[in-house]
Amino acid sequence: MHLPQPHHMPVISGRTAQRLADAEDGVLEISLDLGLSMARVAIAGAEVVLPDGQRLARTELAASFSSPEDCIEVCPDGCRKVYIYSEAKRKYYKLYQPYESRAPTVVINNAAMHAIVGKDPWQDAAEKVGMLPGRRGECLDTCCGLGYSAQLLAQEGFERIVTCEVDPNVLQVAAANPWSEGLFTGRKIEIVQVDVRRFVESCPNGRFACIFHDPPTVFHAGELYAGSLYGQFARALSASGVLYHYVGEPGGRTGRDYARGVMRRLQQRGFTDVRRAVGGVLAVQAGAL
Numbered sequence: 357m358h359l360p361q362p363h364h365m366p367v368i369s370g371r372t373a374q375r376l377a378d379a380e381d382g383v384l385e386i387s388l389d390l391g392l393s394m395a396r397v398a399i400a401g402a403e404v405v406l407p408d409g410q411r412l413a414r415t416e417l418a419a420s421f422s423s424p425e426d427c428i429e430v431c432p433d434g435c436r437k438v439y440i441y442s443e444a445k446r447k448y449y450k451l452y453q454p455y456e457s458r459a460p461t462v463v464i465n466n467a468a469m470h471a472i473v474g475k476d477p478w479q480d481a482a483e484k485v486g487m488l489p490g491r492r493g494e495c496l497d498t499c500c501g502l503g504y505s506a507q508l509l510a511q512e513g514f515e516r517i518v519t520c521e522v523d524p525n526v527l528q529v530a531a532a533n534p535w536s537e538g539l540f541t542g543r544k545i546e547i548v549q550v551d552v553r554r555f556v557e558s559c560p561n562g563r564f565a566c567i568f569h570d571p572p573t574v575f576h577a578g579e580l581y582a583g584s585l586y587g588q589f590a591r592a593l594s595a596s597g598v599l600y601h602y603v604g605e606p607g608g609r610t611g612r613d614y615a616r617g618v619m620r621r622l623q624q625r626g627f628t629d630v631r632r633a634v635g636g637v638l639a640v641q642a643g644a645l
Contacts, residue, residue: 359547360524360531362540366406366430367438367532369453370421373428376404377418389534390427391457406430427451427460429532438532440525449525451533459535462502462526467576469501471604471635478535481505484570485512487600487633489640493565494518496592498552498580502530503539505570510544514566517545520552553585559592567593570602574614581618586625593641599627603636 366388368376375386379399388395388406398405404412412430420428420435427438427450438451452468453460459478461470470477481504491513497506500521509517519539521527527549530536539545548555567589571580579585589599601622603615615637619630622639629640 359540359549360528362537363429363532365532367451367534368428368430369456370424370426370428371456373417373421373435374424376412377414387457388430390453390460392534425452425454427453427533438529440528442525445523445525447525449529451529459504460502460533462529464526467572469572470504477502478504481508481570483634484600484602484636485509485568487638488512488566488568488598489638490565490596490598493594494563495566495568496520496552496556496559496564498556498567498569499571500530500539500547501526501570502533503536503545503547505568506545507538507542509568510538510542515544517542518548518555519545520548520550520555522549522551524549553579553588556585556588556592559588561591562594562597563592565594565597567597567599569599573604581614581621583621583625586622586627590626590641595641597641599637599639600633601637601639 367390368388369390372386381399383396383398385394385396387393395407402414404414416435421437428435429438440449447465450463451460452463454472455476458476461468461472461477471480485505485508494516495509495514497509497517497519500506500519506517506519530539571577574581601618603618615632618637622630627639627641631638
């Protein structure tokens with residue numbers, strides 16, 4: 357399968373689109389890349405004029421979103437919400453910005469793929485990457501998503517990051533997201549479009565210094581919490597390798613401790629130092645610390 361390429365088109369939030377639709381004539385400073393930078397646009401009667409001269413009808417902007425958190429791609433042929441519906445998977449995917457001018461997440465069938473209560477998705481990824489005690493060598497990022505973790509892992513010092521994404525629709529959303537551009541252009545990052553279970557089975561023993569495992573919740577992807585996968589992780593890690601495993605709190609309301617079960621299965625599969633960490637579990641092979 358061919359990787360999508362970054363779209364390099366302006367993307368604005370529903371909040372920004374509403375500001376543009378309602379503004380008085382004049383100059384308005386807004387972000388055309390969901391908060392990464394600022395630009396000045398002209399409001400002239402019924403139109404908005406972008407810095408490159410592209411003109412947008414304000415009525416079209418007002419009709420382009422259904423909620424303030426929607427993300428709208430400004431294309432040469434008009435405005436469209438960053439949204440995909442897959443008939444084959446019976447799922448919808450949309451880019452969703454919970455906080456203005458900060459990184460968006462991807463929502464799949466009404467489930468956000470980042471923790472977004474009290475923090476933005478980039479902060480969520482950074483907290484998890486910050487748990488890693490060592491940041492050298494090659495790292496496997498098991499669930500790419502929008503690629504925030506892969507970009508942060510590269511920034512933190514890993515020489516190479518292999519990131520797996522089984523769902524092409526997620527990568528299509530990432531291609532429209534300005535915050536994901538480094539995923540596609542980063543020289544340290546390789547995107548593999550395959551189920552991580554198949555990929556890790558094909559890896560030689562001891563290939564990775566680190567595995568960063570940030571799957572959807574156990575309710576959405578229970579197969580990624582299986583002992584058989586943990587055994588493959590242990591095999592693919594070096595003798596001093598580290599695994600970070602996000603778990604979250606899916607059983608918080610019922611009192612069920614999913615992290616405890618994860619820790620037990622990791623120990624059964626050969627991890628010698630297993631402990632709780634922010635949002636999940638840190639598991640270390642002998643000699644890592």
